[in-house]
Amino acid sequence: MKKKKVLVCSAKTPFMYGGAEIHAENLRYNLEARGFDTELINLPFKWYPNERLITECLTWNMIDLTEANGEKIDLVIPLKFPSYFVRHENKVTWLMHQYRPIYDLYGTKYSDFDLNNGFHRKIRDQVIKIDEKALLESKKIFANSKNVSNRLYKYNKIQSEPLYHPPKNIGKYFTEKSRNYILSVGRLDPLKRVDIIIKALKFCDKNISAIIAGTGGMEKDLRKLAEKEGVSDRVKFTGFVTDEELIKLYAEALAVMFPPVDEDYGYITIESFLSKKPVLTASDSGGSLEFVVDNRNGFICDTAEEFGEKINFLYKNKRIAEDMGIEGYEAVKGISWDNVIDRLTESIRY
Structure with a gap:
């Protein structure tokens, strides 16, 4: 036919x-x-x-x-x-x-x-x-x-x-023992509010770092912000990463932070949950709120300080972080x- x-x-x-x-x-x-x-x-x-x-x-x-x-x-x-x-x-x-x-x-x-x-x-x-x-x-x-x-x-x-x-690499996501970093994925664009992630580090244990994967016009401003906030030694800008590298970053993250302005859908939430990682998002982040349930598979926050406090909680309670990641996986696996x-x-x- x-x-x-x-x-x-x-x-x-x-x-x-x-x-x-x-x-x-x-x-x-x-x-x-x-x-x-x-x-x-x-x-x-x-x-x-x-x-x-x-x-x-x-x-x-x-x-x-x-x-x-x-x-x-x-x-x-x-x-x-x-x-x-x-x-x-x-x-x-x-x-x-x-x-x-x-x-x-x-x-x-x-x-x-x-x-x-x-x-x-x-x-x-x-x-x-x-x-x-x-x-x-x-x-x-x-x-x-x-x-x-x-x-x-x-x-x-x-x-x-x-x-x-589902996201591009459906079937390839996996999870490993977490390291002490929060992952940010996506364009370095004002709507993605990556600046909140950098500001949140001030309220975290100094052993916690952030990996920011992505490219965009705001990179210079974000680097300057990290210096201004005194956390530049705890922020790594990877630039573009391959699919394989990104999947590995998800697998080893403590959690994923995704606080955009009224996101349409947001692959990052789905990819994080398929990697069995909790997601921290904002109360006005749109699409991520269709999957993130506060205190169950992640946290919904409003300020950099609140994000920092929740990151600290996950750092000190890694078993709870793992359980939240599993809850997230159950929400999107179908x-x-x-x-x-x-x-x-x-x-x-x-």
């Missing part, structure tokens, strides 16, 4: 690589592994100046993906803004996130849209209007977490179904790609 043709659509900022890119590649791989003829369509994305967003939306809207080389494309799966502006009669959107600076980040220091700028408000209103139209053209809308689904309904009154997926692919391809399987 002829394979069904499926296109995964996403947007990528050149020279940046992170969770969104891994997510798109994993989806393509898992579709192919289950018998679909699949390609990943990535278009470069530029978000500035603000009015550029309209052009980005129109670019996707003008692409014809109904067929390729005379053969019908059976399904398109857009993942993130503005890829879901693509037109197709069988568009099933699996939403990673919309353009957050005009939604939940609007009016905060994380948005480049000024509340008091009339031109900015006009652009924002236009993007929201066409955003809703494009999403509602989908035959079905999934979200990659409850947080993303709730956000979509809060701002756009559009219903979606949360659909969880997340699978089989369920994801079944749900996304329902329209071409029946």
